[in-house]
Amino acid sequence: MSARWPADSCARTETNDAAELLGVARDRIGLKPALSAPKIEALLRAMPADDRRAFCRDVVASDPETRAWRTFTEALLVHETYFFRHPEQLRHLADVLLPRLLQDRLDTGSREIRIWCAGCASGEEAYTLALILRTAIAKSALPETQAWNATILGTDLSAPMLELAREGSYALVAGLNSFRDVPDFARHHFTSIFTAAATTWSASAELRRWTRFARHNLVTDPPALREVDLVVCRNTLIYFDEAQLRSALASLEAALRPSGALLLGPAETASEGASLSMVCTEQAVFWTKRAAQ
Amino acid sequence: MKFIENLNLRGKILVPTIALIVVALLVMGSLARALSSTSSKYQELMFGPRLAAKVSLGYAGQLSELGRVINLALLQGEGADLAKLANDLDELKAERKKSREELERLLPERGDVRQLKETGTKINETVDVLLVKLRPAPAKAQGEAARFWTEAGRPVLAKQRAALNDLSEELGEISNKATQDLVERTKTTISLVVGVGLGLIVLISLFALRTINASIVAPITALTEKTVRLSRGDDKFELPEVERTDEYGALARALEIFKGNADKIRAMSVAEAVTKEIGDVIKAAAAKDFTAEVDLDDKEGFLKEIGAAVNNLVRICKGSFKDFSQKATQTAISVDEAGTAVGQISDGARQQTAQLTQVSTALGESAKAIKIVTSNAASAREKAEAAARAVEQGQHAVSQLEPIVEAISQNSRKINQITQVIAQIANRTHILSLNAAIEAARAGEHGKGFVVVAQEVGKLAESSAQNAKQITDIVEQASSDAQQGKVATGTVSQSMKSIAQGTQDTTERVRSIAVAMDEQQATITQIEGSVGHLKTIALSNSSSAEEITATMVQLSKLSNETRQRLAAFKTE
Numbered sequence: 025m026s027a028r029w030p031a032d033s034c035a036r037t038e039t040n041d042a043a044e045l046l047g048v049a050r051d052r053i054g055l056k057p058a059l060s061a062p063k064i065e066a067l068l069r070a071m072p073a074d075d076r077r078a079f080c081r082d083v084v085a086s087d088p089e090t091r092a093w094r095t096f097t098e099a100l101l102v103h104e105t106y107f108f109r110h111p112e113q114l115r116h117l118a119d120v121l122l123p124r125l126l127q128d129r130l131d132t133g134s135r136e137i138r139i140w141c142a143g144c145a146s147g148e149e150a151y152t153l154a155l156i157l158r159t160a161i162a163k164s165a166l167p168e169t170q171a172w173n174a175t176i177l178g179t180d181l182s183a184p185m186l187e188l189a190r191e192g193s194y195a196l197v198a199g200l201n202s203f204r205d206v207p208d209f210a211r212h213h214f215t216s217i218f219t220a221a222a223t224t225w226s227a228s229a230e231l232r233r234w235t236r237f238a239r240h241n242l243v244t245d246p247p248a249l250r251e252v253d254l255v256v257c258r259n260t261l262i263y264f265d266e267a268q269l270r271s272a273l274a275s276l277e278a279a280l281r282p283s284g285a286l287l288l289g290p291a292e293t294a295s296e297g298a299s300l301s302m303v304c305t306e307q308a309v310f311w312t313k314r315a316a317q
Numbered sequence: 318m319k320f321i322e323n324l325n326l327r328g329k330i331l332v333p334t335i336a337l338i339v340v341a342l343l344v345m346g347s348l349a350r351a352l353s354s355t356s357s358k359y360q361e362l363m364f365g366p367r368l369a370a371k372v373s374l375g376y377a378g379q380l381s382e383l384g385r386v387i388n389l390a391l392l393q394g395e396g397a398d399l400a401k402l403a404n405d406l407d408e409l410k411a412e413r414k415k416s417r418e419e420l421e422r423l424l425p426e427r428g429d430v431r432q433l434k435e436t437g438t439k440i441n442e443t444v445d446v447l448l449v450k451l452r453p454a455p456a457k458a459q460g461e462a463a464r465f466w467t468e469a470g471r472p473v474l475a476k477q478r479a480a481l482n483d484l485s486e487e488l489g490e491i492s493n494k495a496t497q498d499l500v501e502r503t504k505t506t507i508s509l510v511v512g513v514g515l516g517l518i519v520l521i522s523l524f525a526l527r528t529i530n531a532s533i534v535a536p537i538t539a540l541t542e543k544t545v546r547l548s549r550g551d552d553k554f555e556l557p558e559v560e561r562t563d564e565y566g567a568l569a570r571a572l573e574i575f576k577g578n579a580d581k582i583r584a585m586s587v588a589e590a591v592t593k594e595i596g597d598v599i600k601a602a603a604a605k606d607f608t609a610e611v612d613l614d615d616k617e618g619f620l621k622e623i624g625a626a627v628n629n630l631v632r633i634c635k636g637s638f639k640d641f642s643q644k645a646t647q648t649a650i651s652v653d654e655a656g657t658a659v660g661q662i663s664d665g666a667r668q669q670t671a672q673l674t675q676v677s678t679a680l681g682e683s684a685k686a687i688k689i690v691t692s693n694a695a696s697a698r699e700k701a702e703a704a705a706r707a708v709e710q711g712q713h714a715v716s717q718l719e720p721i722v723e724a725i726s727q728n729s730r731k732i733n734q735i736t737q738v739i740a741q742i743a744n745r746t747h748i749l750s751l752n753a754a755i756e757a758a759r760a761g762e763h764g765k766g767f768v769v770v771a772q773e774v775g776k777l778a779e780s781s782a783q784n785a786k787q788i789t790d791i792v793e794q795a796s797s798d799a800q801q802g803k804v805a806t807g808t809v810s811q812s813m814k815s816i817a818q819g820t821q822d823t824t825e826r827v828r829s830i831a832v833a834m835d836e837q838q839a840t841i842t843q844i845e846g847s848v849g850h851l852k853t854i855a856l857s858n859s860s861s862a863e864e865i866t867a868t869m870v871q872l873s874k875l876s877n878e879t880r881q882r883l884a885a886f887k888t889e
Binding site: 056058059062063066070102103104197198199200201259262263289290291292293 | 664667671850853854855856857858860861863864866867868870871872875
């Protein structure tokens with residue numbers, strides 16, 4: 025009997041570890057268990073049995089500086105992003121929504137515009153927003169970009185991705201690269217890539233001046249920015265489980281200033297309520313924060 | 318009565334009411350006038366004969382007082398205060414004058430009143446005479462004065478007093494009679510006025526009641542009855558009231574319109590029921606139930622059209638919702654399936670990435686191994702070449718070895734001879750050592766050291782002999798070895814020749830392996846590059862597939878929600 029003890033306890037420990045990590049993935053990152061389960065199993069399987077216990081302990085501690093946490097999050101997170109993703113929605117943003125938000129700011133006598141790009145991964149979306157903002161400012165009542173105090177804050181959970189974002193250089197690699205689906209109306213931003221022989225595109229100094237990147241956890245941290253004019257969080261909440269989705273949405277909503285806009289991914293939805301009202305156009309669906317009563 | 322009939326309701330009530338009020342006012346006015354005239358007549362009476370009677374009585378009183386005062390003065394005789402008497406008499410005179418004047422004013426036309434003055438003057442004169450008679454010498458004059466008074470004054474006074482009393486009495490009677498007449502007349506007047514007034518009031522009240530009954534109550538009763546009949550849907554009655562000019566005429570004309578509308582009302586009540594039916598269908602639709610429809614068979618007109626339109630709307634909604642529902646279900650199923658497929662692809666992509674990583678690692682390992690093999694092959698080639706050289710040298714050495722072996726063989730024989738000589742020398746030395754030992758023993762104490770030497774020499778000889786024997790053995794062995802060596806050298810020489818041949822082949826082969834390895838390494842490096850690309854692609858595919866999986870899961874959730882919401886609509 026005693027000879028079978030270690031094998032049994034080992035098996036149990038492995039299941040326990042997986043369940044424990046699954047709980048951390050849901051409670052501290054927000055991920056749906058169904059999506060993270062196979063990844064966690066693969067992660068544990070690829071690990072020497074002796075290291076698992078220590079790894080789990082480190083992950084449960086949730087210290088973002090530990091190697092275990094980084095390994096864990098990198099194994100789970102999907103850093104899918106590219107320039108001008110979902111162009112229809114961005115077109116509406118560029119033509120209608122952003123001009124309106126800029127005019128709102130001018131009407132209140134302010135020249136500050138804040139955009140929060142939540143779940144920015146390697147930063148393409150933040151720079152896309154910067155490009156769109158630059159165009160929108162040029163068409164606004166105050167067309168000098170220097171006159172505006174613009175902030176585009178990209179946040180993500182992944183430290184390596186934030187490093188890439190801060191570098192702001194994107195290579196034209198094989199496969200599904202950052203330039204895979206740039207729409208016609210935005211191709212002029214990437215002339216070097218599409219017409220010249222360049223293999224790398226780097227964000228200009230102006231775009232870099234506007235953009236900042238910071239690590240932020242949508243589930244456990246308070247809003248990364250306040251009084252925000254536009255919150256863009258696309259294809260991040262699709263990974264979230266119900267309860268965490270709700271708290272993340274509440275956090276995004278809390279960041280908005282009254283009449284500010286929230287842009288989600290095409291498959292994501294926020295429920296209309298006391299503070300959010302849905303605007304549905306042919307091109308895009310977005311939510312605006314109702315003005316305080 | 319036609320006049321009353323044509324009045325409006327207010328008129329109908331006001332006319333009798335006002336008539337009543339007017340009559341009442343007239344009656345009250347007549348009564349007031351009668352009472353007022355009685356009152357003024359009574360007042361005349363009070364200030365006429367009755368006052369005169371009173372004044373006349375007073376006048377008589379004053380005369381009595383005069384008589385009393387004078388009588389008192391006469392009785393007092395000497396003690397009488399003449400001044401006071403004169404004074405009292407003056408006062409009484411003034412009072413009498415006042416009374417007389419009052420009587421003259423009240424009863425100016427009476428002769429007896431006119432005579433009062435005359436008599437009065439006579440009384441005054443008599444009194445004056447009396448006073449004159451009293452003044453000089455009262456005691457003396459007293460009797461005379463008394464006599465004078467009794468003769469001249471007292472009868473006049475009495476007569477006057479009696480006349481006044483009579484007057485007063487007469488006047489009292491007159492006034493009493495007048496008062497009685499007045500009361501009688503007033504009574505008659507009041508009875509008359511009250512009788513006539515009450516009669517009029519009763520008449521007018523009767524008239525008012527009749528008017529109200531005939532012109533207000535009766536028509537409204539009739540109209541009410543007709544209205545009630547109409548409300549029951551019975552419009553079989555005449556309405557002569559429409560000719561009237563009052564409110565009942567208006568009411569009757571309105572009722573006539575209602576009567577005319579009775580058909581419409583019947584139609585309306587039907588319409589209401591139909592509308593309710595249609596409303597129920599709409600209500601059911603609003604409550605997500607599209608199974609109810611309006612029954613068109615018993616409907617007609619625009620309500621039928623509306624019913625048909627509602628049915629059409631409900632059918633379109635039902636059809637659409639059925640369609641939505643079916644498509645949402647299909648979408649949900651498809652999305653689920655696609656989600657599963659994409660999930661599998663995602664898993665595959667992840668495995669692909671993992672395996673590519675392994676391949677990449679393996680390739681790295683291979684490259685490393687090939688590098689090692691290449692360098693090993695190079696060193697092998699060097700070693701083979703060195704070996705070939707060594708074999709060559711060996712061959713050469715072997716060929717040189719043969720005469721040496723021969724020489725060794727010969728030398729062995731010579732050494733054998735030498736060792737035999739050495740063995741003989743050892744033998745002899747042994748004998749010599751024995752002898753030396755014997756001689757040393759003979760030499761006694763002095764030979765003791767020599768004995769040791771002799772023993773050592775003996776031992777040396779012995780070992781020399783053994784050595785010699787060993788050398789012989791060795792040399793014999795060497796000789797036989799050399800013999801074998803000769804044979805072996807031949808074999809070795811032969812082998813060396815074939816080794817030299819083999820080494821040459823090996824060197825050739827190692828050289829070609831090195832070349833192949835170089836090529837291999839180049840290929841592996843190339844493959845490594847390709848696998849690196851593949852890894853990047855697989856990684857981006859994997860993340861893309863995972864994102865699509867998550868999106869699919871999300872879409873599946875959304876389409877399931879849509880399906881559930883649509884399922885709430887009842888279409889069958």
